Amino acid sequence: MTFHHKVAWITGASSGIGEALAIELARQGARLVLSARRIDELQRVATATGLEADQLLILPLDVTDEASIPERVNDVLIRFGKIDYVFLNAGISQRSFVQETNFAVYRRLMEVNFFGAVALTQAALPVMLAQKKGHFVVTSSVSGKIGVRQRSGYCASKHALHGFFDSLRAEVANDGLNVTIVCPGYIQTPISQSALDASGYAYGRSDKHQAEGMPVDRFVSRMLKAVAKEREEVYIGGRELTGIYLKRFFPGLLSRILRNRIVEQ
Numbered sequence: 244m245t246f247h248h249k250v251a252w253i254t255g256a257s258s259g260i261g262e263a264l265a266i267e268l269a270r271q272g273a274r275l276v277l278s279a280r281r282i283d284e285l286q287r288v289a290t291a292t293g294l295e296a297d298q299l300l301i302l303p304l305d306v307t308d309e310a311s312i313p314e315r316v317n318d319v320l321i322r323f324g325k326i327d328y329v330f331l332n333a334g335i336s337q338r339s340f341v342q343e344t345n346f347a348v349y350r351r352l353m354e355v356n357f358f359g360a361v362a363l364t365q366a367a368l369p370v371m372l373a374q375k376k377g378h379f380v381v382t383s384s385v386s387g388k389i390g391v392r393q394r395s396g397y398c399a400s401k402h403a404l405h406g407f408f409d410s411l412r413a414e415v416a417n418d419g420l421n422v423t424i425v426c427p428g429y430i431q432t433p434i435s436q437s438a439l440d441a442s443g444y445a446y447g448r449s450d451k452h453q454a455e456g457m458p459v460d461r462f463v464s465r466m467l468k469a470v471a472k473e474r475e476e477v478y479i480g481g482r483e484l485t486g487i488y489l490k491r492f493f494p495g496l497l498s499r500i501l502r503n504r505i506v507e508q
């Protein structure tokens with residue numbers, strides 16, 4: 244019953260993990276705010292949730308347009324009067340080596356994956372503090388815990404989320420607010436399609452790791468259990484999670500494994 248009647252705002256709701264979150268949260272009785280850039284895809288997801296129009300708000304949003312975000316928070320309050328959960332899930336990946344990567348690609352990855360989450364958090368925070376209740380759920384990655392080849396900017400943006408949201412948790416824990424950071428391993432979504440190549444174009448291909456990864460519904464079911472338990476940080480995936488523990492206990496061994504890892508191209 245954790246999510247019953249709660250207002251959950253999901254960014255990146257037009258695809259993949261965000262889409263599966265919307266469907267599962269609707270099944271568990273939540274009211275939803277669905278945000279991403281592609282309105283047609285948001286409409287498709289809205290229909291798939293089966294929610295009545297008064298239980299759902301389609302709120303198109305580019306998370307890099309920080310000036311528009313306070314107004315979007317207001318839209319949610321006008322519609323539902325509160326915000327219980329913000330799922331900071333919008334993200335893009337990368338497929339390029341440092342040596343070849345255009346600097347603008349780094350800016351873009353940070354803008355979407357890091358600053359987008361910071362901007363929405365800062366705008367929603369006063370609402371949650373006034374409510375004395377609220378939960379930020381951040382989609383990081385195993386790449387938020389270790390650095391891997393061809394993901395330098397992606398890993399940096401995900402590592403940055405940990406620094407920011409660990410700090411936020413320490414600041415607001417005594418105000419009744421929660422922060423859960425979720426680190427997925429390989430999950431079956433189209434994320435590699437929109438990953439940026441060295442010049443900032445979409446990679447546009449599916450990736451073997453994601454294709455063979457955890458089904459997205461199974462991932463989301465485990466993610467929401469962790470959120471319901473108010474876990475601070477959780478790792479969900481397959482064998483690739485071993486990297487996180489190797490980094491913690493045997494960093495030299497992980498470094499040798501990663502430098503010899505064959506990458507897809």
Ligand SMILES: NC(=O)c1ccc[n+]([C@@H]2O[C@H](COP(=O)([O-])OP(=O)(O)OC[C@H]3O[C@@H](n4cnc5c(N)ncnc54)[C@H](OP(=O)(O)O)[C@@H]3O)[C@@H](O)[C@H]2O)c1
Pocket residue numbers: 254255256257258259260261278279280281282284304305306307332333334335336355382383384385426427428429430431432433434435437453456
């Ligand atoms: N799949 C995995 O294996 C995996 C592993 C680790 C972490 N993750 C993380 O999981 C999150 C969701 O990714 P996914 O796997 O579900 O990939 P996905 O299917 O490609 O979904 C990405 C979502 O982000 C949205 N988005 C991208 N740029 C945006 C922007 N500027 N403003 C607003 N929304 C934007 C996209 O919507 P629009 O294009 O419509 O804007 C889309 O809904 C990401 O943060 C990703 O880094 C995924």
